[in-house]
Amino acid sequence: MQKKQFVLYFALFAAVILLYTPKKILGGVIPYRDAELLAEVRERIMQNYVDEVSSKQLLNGALQGMLNTLDPYCEYLDKEAYKELFEISEGEFVGIGIVVGVENGMITVLSPVEDSPAAKAGILAGDRILFIENESTENMRLNEVIQKIRGVKGSKIKLSVLHVGEQIPEIIQVTRDTIHISSIKDAHIIDEIYKIGYLRLTKFNKHTGEELEQTIEKLLQQDMKSLIIDVRYNPGGLLNAAIDVVNLFIEKGTIVYTQGRTLGSKSTFTADNKKNYLDLPLVLLVNKRSASASEIVAGALQDYNRATIVGTTTYGKGLVQTILPLRDEETAIKITTARYYTPLGRSIQKTDTNPGGVEPDIEIPITTDEEKDLMLQFYKHTEVNYNKDKQLQQAIKILQK
Numbered sequence: 001m002q003k004k005q006f007v008l009y010f011a012l013f014a015a016v017i018l019l020y021t022p023k024k025i026l027g028g029v030i031p032y033r034d035a036e037l038l039a040e041v042r043e044r045i046m047q048n049y050v051d052e053v054s055s056k057q058l059l060n061g062a063l064q065g066m067l068n069t070l071d072p073y074c075e076y077l078d079k080e081a082y083k084e085l086f087e088i089s090e091g092e093f094v095g096i097g098i099v100v101g102v103e104n105g106m107i108t109v110l111s112p113v114e115d116s117p118a119a120k121a122g123i124l125a126g127d128r129i130l131f132i133e134n135e136s137t138e139n140m141r142l143n144e145v146i147q148k149i150r151g152v153k154g155s156k157i158k159l160s161v162l163h164v165g166e167q168i169p170e171i172i173q174v175t176r177d178t179i180h181i182s183s184i185k186d187a188h189i190i191d192e193i194y195k196i197g198y199l200r201l202t203k204f205n206k207h208t209g210e211e212l213e214q215t216i217e218k219l220l221q222q223d224m225k226s227l228i229i230d231v232r233y234n235p236g237g238l239l240n241a242a243i244d245v246v247n248l249f250i251e252k253g254t255i256v257y258t259q260g261r262t263l264g265s266k267s268t269f270t271a272d273n274k275k276n277y278l279d280l281p282l283v284l285l286v287n288k289r290s291a292s293a294s295e296i297v298a299g300a301l302q303d304y305n306r307a308t309i310v311g312t313t314t315y316g317k318g319l320v321q322t323i324l325p326l327r328d329e330e331t332a333i334k335i336t337t338a339r340y341y342t343p344l345g346r347s348i349q350k351t352d353t354n355p356g357g358v359e360p361d362i363e364i365p366i367t368t369d370e371e372k373d374l375m376l377q378f379y380k381h382t383e384v385n386y387n388k389d390k391q392l393q394q395a396i397k398i399l400q401k
Contacts, residue, residue, distance in 0.1 A: 128169075
Protein backbone atom coordinates (compact mmCIF):
# COMPACT_ATOMS: atom_id res chain seq x y z
CA MET A 1 0.00 0.00 0.00
CA GLN A 2 1.35 3.41 -0.91
CA LYS A 3 2.30 5.79 1.87
CA LYS A 4 -0.42 8.33 1.08
CA GLN A 5 -3.02 5.56 1.10
CA PHE A 6 -1.84 4.28 4.47
CA VAL A 7 -1.82 7.71 6.09
CA LEU A 8 -5.32 8.59 4.92
CA TYR A 9 -6.62 5.14 5.77
CA PHE A 10 -5.06 5.28 9.24
CA ALA A 11 -6.55 8.67 9.93
CA LEU A 12 -10.01 7.28 9.15
CA PHE A 13 -9.51 4.06 11.07
CA ALA A 14 -8.20 5.98 14.07
CA ALA A 15 -11.52 7.79 14.33
CA VAL A 16 -13.10 4.43 15.09
CA ILE A 17 -10.28 3.20 17.31
CA LEU A 18 -10.51 6.42 19.34
CA LEU A 19 -13.61 4.99 20.95
CA TYR A 20 -11.42 2.53 22.78
CA THR A 21 -7.75 3.48 22.86
CA PRO A 22 -6.35 6.47 24.80
CA LYS A 23 -3.15 7.32 22.95
CA LYS A 24 -1.73 9.96 20.66
CA ILE A 25 -2.12 9.50 16.93
CA LEU A 26 -0.47 11.59 14.22
CA GLY A 27 0.65 14.14 16.80
CA GLY A 28 -2.85 14.85 18.13
CA VAL A 29 -4.60 13.88 21.36
CA ILE A 30 -7.60 11.61 20.96
CA PRO A 31 -10.81 13.67 21.43
CA TYR A 32 -12.50 11.73 24.24
CA ARG A 33 -15.65 13.86 24.16
CA ASP A 34 -16.20 13.13 20.48
CA ALA A 35 -15.52 9.44 21.06
CA GLU A 36 -17.86 9.31 24.02
CA LEU A 37 -20.59 11.11 22.05
CA LEU A 38 -20.32 8.63 19.17
CA ALA A 39 -20.41 5.71 21.59
CA GLU A 40 -23.43 7.14 23.40
CA VAL A 41 -25.37 7.74 20.16
CA ARG A 42 -24.60 4.20 19.01
CA GLU A 43 -25.79 2.77 22.34
CA ARG A 44 -28.99 4.82 22.35
CA ILE A 45 -29.81 3.70 18.81
CA MET A 46 -29.14 0.04 19.61
CA GLN A 47 -31.37 0.20 22.68
CA ASN A 48 -34.23 2.43 21.52
CA TYR A 49 -34.64 2.39 17.74
CA VAL A 50 -38.02 1.01 16.64
CA ASP A 51 -36.40 -1.81 14.62
CA GLU A 52 -33.40 -3.94 15.46
CA VAL A 53 -30.18 -2.69 13.89
CA SER A 54 -26.74 -4.25 13.71
CA SER A 55 -23.41 -2.75 14.74
CA LYS A 56 -22.19 -3.25 11.17
CA GLN A 57 -25.11 -1.26 9.79
CA LEU A 58 -24.34 1.63 12.13
CA LEU A 59 -20.62 1.49 11.40
CA ASN A 60 -21.22 1.60 7.64
CA GLY A 61 -23.58 4.52 8.14
CA ALA A 62 -21.02 6.38 10.26
CA LEU A 63 -18.29 5.87 7.64
CA GLN A 64 -20.59 6.96 4.84
CA GLY A 65 -21.70 9.95 6.88
CA MET A 66 -18.14 11.19 7.33
CA LEU A 67 -17.53 11.05 3.60
CA ASN A 68 -20.90 12.64 2.79
CA THR A 69 -19.79 15.84 4.53
CA LEU A 70 -16.98 16.37 1.98
CA ASP A 71 -18.37 16.48 -1.57
CA PRO A 72 -20.78 14.48 -3.77
CA TYR A 73 -17.97 12.30 -5.17
CA CYS A 74 -16.66 10.88 -1.88
CA GLU A 75 -18.06 7.61 -0.62
CA TYR A 76 -17.40 4.52 1.45
CA LEU A 77 -17.18 1.43 -0.75
CA ASP A 78 -18.40 -1.74 0.88
CA LYS A 79 -17.31 -5.13 -0.41
CA GLU A 80 -19.87 -5.21 -3.22
CA ALA A 81 -19.30 -1.62 -4.36
CA TYR A 82 -15.51 -2.02 -4.27
CA LYS A 83 -15.71 -5.14 -6.43
CA GLU A 84 -18.06 -3.40 -8.86
CA LEU A 85 -15.64 -0.49 -9.24
CA PHE A 86 -12.94 -2.81 -10.55
CA GLU A 87 -15.42 -4.49 -12.87
CA ILE A 88 -16.38 -1.10 -14.35
CA SER A 89 -12.73 -0.20 -14.95
CA GLU A 90 -12.35 -3.49 -16.82
CA GLY A 91 -15.35 -2.63 -19.00
CA GLU A 92 -18.03 -4.91 -17.55
CA PHE A 93 -20.41 -4.75 -14.59
CA VAL A 94 -23.97 -5.57 -13.48
CA GLY A 95 -26.50 -2.74 -13.32
CA ILE A 96 -28.92 -0.74 -15.44
CA GLY A 97 -26.18 1.26 -17.18
CA ILE A 98 -26.35 4.94 -16.23
CA VAL A 99 -23.92 7.52 -14.92
CA VAL A 100 -25.65 9.96 -12.55
CA GLY A 101 -24.73 13.28 -10.98
CA VAL A 102 -26.31 16.25 -9.24
CA GLU A 103 -27.44 19.23 -11.32
CA ASN A 104 -29.36 22.13 -9.82
CA GLY A 105 -29.96 20.02 -6.74
CA MET A 106 -31.58 17.16 -8.68
CA ILE A 107 -30.35 13.65 -9.46
CA THR A 108 -29.58 13.78 -13.17
CA VAL A 109 -28.51 11.19 -15.74
CA LEU A 110 -25.17 12.34 -17.13
CA SER A 111 -25.02 9.54 -19.64
CA PRO A 112 -26.62 6.14 -20.19
CA VAL A 113 -24.32 3.35 -21.35
CA GLU A 114 -25.13 2.45 -24.92
CA ASP A 115 -27.01 -0.82 -25.43
CA SER A 116 -27.66 -0.98 -21.67
CA PRO A 117 -31.08 -1.71 -20.09
CA ALA A 118 -31.42 2.00 -19.22
CA ALA A 119 -30.68 3.13 -22.78
CA LYS A 120 -33.07 0.54 -24.22
CA ALA A 121 -35.76 1.76 -21.81
CA GLY A 122 -35.44 5.28 -23.24
CA ILE A 123 -33.48 6.97 -20.43
CA LEU A 124 -31.36 9.79 -21.90
CA ALA A 125 -28.68 12.22 -20.72
CA GLY A 126 -30.27 15.12 -18.86
CA ASP A 127 -33.22 13.11 -17.57
CA ARG A 128 -34.06 13.64 -13.88
CA ILE A 129 -34.62 10.67 -11.56
CA LEU A 130 -37.39 11.77 -9.20
CA PHE A 131 -38.22 8.52 -7.41
CA ILE A 132 -36.54 5.14 -6.90
CA GLU A 133 -39.06 2.48 -5.92
CA ASN A 134 -41.55 5.11 -4.67
CA GLU A 135 -38.85 6.82 -2.57
CA SER A 136 -38.15 10.45 -3.47
CA THR A 137 -34.58 11.34 -4.43
CA GLU A 138 -35.06 14.96 -3.34
CA ASN A 139 -32.91 14.67 -0.21
CA MET A 140 -30.76 11.71 -1.27
CA ARG A 141 -27.00 11.97 -1.50
CA LEU A 142 -25.48 10.91 -4.80
CA ASN A 143 -23.81 7.81 -3.37
CA GLU A 144 -27.10 6.77 -1.75
CA VAL A 145 -28.80 6.94 -5.15
CA ILE A 146 -26.03 4.84 -6.69
CA GLN A 147 -26.35 2.22 -3.95
CA LYS A 148 -30.12 1.96 -4.46
CA ILE A 149 -29.72 1.54 -8.21
CA ARG A 150 -27.16 -1.24 -7.80
CA GLY A 151 -28.43 -4.79 -7.62
CA VAL A 152 -28.10 -8.35 -8.81
CA LYS A 153 -28.50 -9.47 -12.39
CA GLY A 154 -32.12 -10.14 -13.32
CA SER A 155 -33.64 -8.02 -10.55
CA LYS A 156 -35.96 -5.16 -11.46
CA ILE A 157 -36.03 -1.53 -10.36
CA LYS A 158 -38.79 1.05 -10.81
CA LEU A 159 -37.79 4.64 -11.56
CA SER A 160 -39.79 7.82 -11.95
CA VAL A 161 -38.00 9.72 -14.72
CA LEU A 162 -38.63 13.27 -15.92
CA HIS A 163 -37.38 13.43 -19.49
CA VAL A 164 -35.73 16.54 -20.90
CA GLY A 165 -38.34 19.03 -22.09
CA GLU A 166 -41.25 17.14 -20.53
CA GLN A 167 -43.55 18.19 -17.68
CA ILE A 168 -44.93 14.83 -16.57
CA PRO A 169 -42.58 12.07 -15.34
CA GLU A 170 -42.63 8.55 -16.77
CA ILE A 171 -42.59 5.42 -14.62
CA ILE A 172 -39.95 3.07 -16.05
CA GLN A 173 -39.17 -0.45 -14.87
CA VAL A 174 -35.66 -1.60 -15.75
CA THR A 175 -34.14 -5.06 -15.36
CA ARG A 176 -30.54 -5.12 -14.20
CA ASP A 177 -28.16 -6.99 -16.49
CA THR A 178 -24.48 -7.39 -17.33
CA ILE A 179 -23.23 -4.20 -18.96
CA HIS A 180 -20.45 -4.46 -21.51
CA ILE A 181 -18.65 -1.17 -22.11
CA SER A 182 -16.80 -0.66 -25.36
CA SER A 183 -14.81 2.57 -25.50
CA ILE A 184 -15.11 3.00 -29.27
CA LYS A 185 -18.35 3.23 -31.26
CA ASP A 186 -19.30 3.95 -34.89
CA ALA A 187 -15.74 4.12 -36.26
CA HIS A 188 -15.80 4.64 -40.03
CA ILE A 189 -14.82 6.93 -42.89
CA ILE A 190 -17.54 9.58 -42.79
CA ASP A 191 -16.39 11.52 -45.88
CA GLU A 192 -15.10 9.33 -48.71
CA ILE A 193 -13.90 12.25 -50.85
CA TYR A 194 -11.71 13.88 -48.18
CA LYS A 195 -11.13 10.59 -46.33
CA ILE A 196 -12.26 11.97 -42.97
CA GLY A 197 -12.48 9.38 -40.21
CA TYR A 198 -15.01 9.50 -37.39
CA LEU A 199 -15.35 7.65 -34.09
CA ARG A 200 -17.16 8.10 -30.81
CA LEU A 201 -15.23 7.70 -27.59
CA THR A 202 -17.91 6.72 -25.07
CA LYS A 203 -15.93 5.91 -21.92
CA PHE A 204 -12.42 5.99 -20.46
CA ASN A 205 -11.59 2.59 -19.02
CA LYS A 206 -8.51 0.42 -18.69
CA HIS A 207 -8.43 -0.54 -22.37
CA THR A 208 -9.39 2.79 -24.00
CA GLY A 209 -5.92 3.85 -25.18
CA GLU A 210 -5.22 0.48 -26.75
CA GLU A 211 -8.67 0.31 -28.38
CA LEU A 212 -8.28 3.82 -29.81
CA GLU A 213 -4.88 3.06 -31.31
CA GLN A 214 -6.18 -0.14 -32.91
CA THR A 215 -9.17 1.72 -34.34
CA ILE A 216 -7.01 4.50 -35.80
CA GLU A 217 -4.77 1.90 -37.44
CA LYS A 218 -7.80 0.28 -39.09
CA LEU A 219 -9.01 3.66 -40.37
CA LEU A 220 -5.55 4.48 -41.70
CA GLN A 221 -5.67 1.23 -43.66
CA GLN A 222 -8.75 2.72 -45.32
CA ASP A 223 -6.63 5.73 -46.36
CA MET A 224 -7.92 8.06 -43.62
CA LYS A 225 -6.39 11.58 -43.87
CA SER A 226 -7.97 13.27 -40.83
CA LEU A 227 -10.05 12.30 -37.81
CA ILE A 228 -13.05 13.48 -35.78
CA ILE A 229 -13.16 12.17 -32.21
CA ASP A 230 -16.57 12.58 -30.59
CA VAL A 231 -16.64 12.74 -26.77
CA ARG A 232 -20.12 14.24 -26.49
CA TYR A 233 -22.03 12.50 -23.67
CA ASN A 234 -18.80 10.87 -22.46
CA PRO A 235 -18.92 11.21 -18.63
CA GLY A 236 -15.25 10.34 -18.14
CA GLY A 237 -13.56 7.47 -16.37
CA LEU A 238 -9.96 6.66 -15.51
CA LEU A 239 -7.35 9.42 -15.41
CA ASN A 240 -4.72 7.10 -16.88
CA ALA A 241 -7.00 6.33 -19.83
CA ALA A 242 -7.27 10.04 -20.66
CA ILE A 243 -3.48 10.30 -20.49
CA ASP A 244 -3.15 7.32 -22.85
CA VAL A 245 -5.44 9.01 -25.37
CA VAL A 246 -3.60 12.36 -25.38
CA ASN A 247 -0.30 10.50 -25.53
CA LEU A 248 -1.23 9.27 -29.01
CA PHE A 249 -1.31 12.79 -30.42
CA ILE A 250 1.45 14.84 -28.79
CA GLU A 251 5.17 14.17 -28.86
CA LYS A 252 6.30 15.59 -25.52
CA GLY A 253 5.31 17.86 -22.68
CA THR A 254 2.82 17.87 -19.82
CA ILE A 255 -0.58 16.26 -20.46
CA VAL A 256 -2.15 17.10 -17.10
CA TYR A 257 -1.01 17.80 -13.57
CA THR A 258 -2.76 17.42 -10.25
CA GLN A 259 -2.45 19.41 -7.04
CA GLY A 260 -3.92 18.62 -3.64
CA ARG A 261 -3.22 19.19 0.04
CA THR A 262 -0.84 16.29 0.53
CA LEU A 263 2.55 15.76 -1.08
CA GLY A 264 1.44 12.51 -2.68
CA SER A 265 -1.47 14.22 -4.46
CA LYS A 266 0.84 16.43 -6.54
CA SER A 267 1.72 14.72 -9.80
CA THR A 268 2.63 15.67 -13.34
CA PHE A 269 1.86 13.35 -16.25
CA THR A 270 3.88 13.82 -19.40
CA ALA A 271 3.88 12.40 -22.90
CA ASP A 272 6.22 9.48 -23.52
CA ASN A 273 5.11 8.72 -27.02
CA LYS A 274 6.64 5.75 -28.75
CA LYS A 275 4.10 5.62 -31.56
CA ASN A 276 1.99 8.63 -32.31
CA TYR A 277 -0.12 10.43 -34.85
CA LEU A 278 1.48 13.88 -34.76
CA ASP A 279 0.54 14.78 -38.32
CA LEU A 280 -3.05 13.57 -38.24
CA PRO A 281 -5.44 16.57 -38.36
CA LEU A 282 -7.94 16.35 -35.50
CA VAL A 283 -11.30 17.78 -34.46
CA LEU A 284 -12.72 16.98 -31.04
CA LEU A 285 -16.49 17.22 -30.55
CA VAL A 286 -17.61 18.16 -27.01
CA ASN A 287 -20.75 19.26 -25.19
CA LYS A 288 -22.04 19.94 -21.68
CA ARG A 289 -22.12 16.20 -20.97
CA SER A 290 -18.41 15.75 -21.73
CA ALA A 291 -16.93 15.44 -18.26
CA SER A 292 -13.85 14.56 -16.22
CA ALA A 293 -11.47 12.48 -18.38
CA SER A 294 -13.11 13.92 -21.51
CA GLU A 295 -12.16 17.37 -20.28
CA ILE A 296 -8.57 16.33 -19.61
CA VAL A 297 -8.31 15.26 -23.25
CA ALA A 298 -10.02 18.39 -24.54
CA GLY A 299 -7.95 20.73 -22.35
CA ALA A 300 -4.62 19.16 -23.29
CA LEU A 301 -5.29 19.00 -27.04
CA GLN A 302 -6.53 22.60 -26.96
CA ASP A 303 -3.51 23.90 -25.01
CA TYR A 304 -1.14 22.37 -27.55
CA ASN A 305 -3.28 23.54 -30.50
CA ARG A 306 -3.31 19.90 -31.46
CA ALA A 307 -7.03 19.72 -32.23
CA THR A 308 -9.87 22.08 -32.99
CA ILE A 309 -12.50 21.80 -30.26
CA VAL A 310 -16.07 22.10 -31.60
CA GLY A 311 -19.41 22.07 -29.79
CA THR A 312 -20.43 23.60 -26.47
CA THR A 313 -18.65 24.15 -23.13
CA THR A 314 -17.95 20.93 -21.25
CA TYR A 315 -19.33 19.84 -17.87
CA GLY A 316 -16.72 21.30 -15.51
CA LYS A 317 -15.52 18.42 -13.31
CA GLY A 318 -11.87 18.98 -12.52
CA LEU A 319 -11.54 16.88 -9.37
CA VAL A 320 -9.49 13.72 -8.96
CA GLN A 321 -10.86 10.87 -6.85
CA THR A 322 -8.49 8.29 -5.40
CA ILE A 323 -9.50 4.83 -4.24
CA LEU A 324 -7.86 4.13 -0.89
CA PRO A 325 -8.17 0.46 0.13
CA LEU A 326 -8.86 -0.22 3.79
CA ARG A 327 -7.12 -2.75 5.99
CA ASP A 328 -9.42 -5.66 5.19
CA GLU A 329 -8.53 -5.19 1.47
CA GLU A 330 -12.20 -5.81 0.65
CA THR A 331 -13.49 -2.30 1.30
CA ALA A 332 -12.21 1.18 0.48
CA ILE A 333 -12.97 4.86 0.47
CA LYS A 334 -13.25 6.96 -2.65
CA ILE A 335 -12.06 10.43 -1.76
CA THR A 336 -11.27 13.62 -3.65
CA THR A 337 -7.52 14.10 -3.32
CA ALA A 338 -6.65 16.73 -5.90
CA ARG A 339 -7.72 19.11 -8.63
CA TYR A 340 -6.38 18.63 -12.10
CA TYR A 341 -5.00 21.35 -14.35
CA THR A 342 -4.41 21.53 -18.10
CA PRO A 343 -0.84 21.95 -19.43
CA LEU A 344 -1.27 25.76 -19.36
CA GLY A 345 -2.51 25.70 -15.77
CA ARG A 346 -6.25 26.01 -16.32
CA SER A 347 -8.55 24.55 -13.66
CA ILE A 348 -11.69 23.18 -15.24
CA GLN A 349 -13.57 22.62 -11.97
CA LYS A 350 -16.97 24.28 -11.79
CA THR A 351 -17.35 26.58 -8.74
CA ASP A 352 -19.74 29.26 -7.50
CA THR A 353 -17.57 31.92 -9.15
CA ASN A 354 -16.26 29.95 -12.13
CA PRO A 355 -18.55 28.25 -14.69
CA GLY A 356 -15.72 25.79 -15.37
CA GLY A 357 -15.38 23.44 -18.29
CA VAL A 358 -13.45 23.67 -21.54
CA GLU A 359 -14.79 26.29 -23.92
CA PRO A 360 -14.76 25.12 -27.55
CA ASP A 361 -12.68 26.89 -30.19
CA ILE A 362 -15.81 26.97 -32.33
CA GLU A 363 -19.10 27.06 -30.44
CA ILE A 364 -22.08 25.45 -32.16
CA PRO A 365 -25.12 25.58 -29.85
CA ILE A 366 -28.05 23.28 -30.54
CA THR A 367 -31.67 23.38 -29.39
CA THR A 368 -33.20 21.01 -26.85
CA ASP A 369 -35.06 19.21 -29.63
CA GLU A 370 -31.88 18.86 -31.70
CA GLU A 371 -30.04 17.48 -28.69
CA LYS A 372 -32.78 14.97 -28.03
CA ASP A 373 -32.66 13.83 -31.66
CA LEU A 374 -28.90 13.42 -31.36
CA MET A 375 -29.17 11.30 -28.22
CA LEU A 376 -31.85 9.11 -29.78
CA GLN A 377 -29.47 8.47 -32.68
CA PHE A 378 -26.58 7.69 -30.34
CA TYR A 379 -28.61 5.19 -28.36
CA LYS A 380 -30.04 3.59 -31.50
CA HIS A 381 -33.65 4.59 -30.96
CA THR A 382 -33.80 6.31 -34.35
CA GLU A 383 -31.91 5.97 -37.62
CA VAL A 384 -28.58 7.82 -37.72
CA ASN A 385 -28.70 11.00 -39.81
CA TYR A 386 -25.35 12.77 -39.80
CA ASN A 387 -26.67 15.61 -41.92
CA LYS A 388 -28.90 16.78 -39.05
CA ASP A 389 -25.95 17.01 -36.63
CA LYS A 390 -24.82 20.67 -36.90
CA GLN A 391 -21.78 20.18 -34.67
CA LEU A 392 -20.55 17.19 -36.65
CA GLN A 393 -21.14 18.99 -39.95
CA GLN A 394 -18.98 21.89 -38.70
CA ALA A 395 -16.21 19.43 -37.81
CA ILE A 396 -16.36 17.95 -41.31
CA LYS A 397 -16.14 21.42 -42.90
CA ILE A 398 -13.03 22.22 -40.88
CA LEU A 399 -11.26 19.10 -42.12
CA GLN A 400 -12.36 19.64 -45.72
CA LYS A 401 -10.37 22.86 -45.94
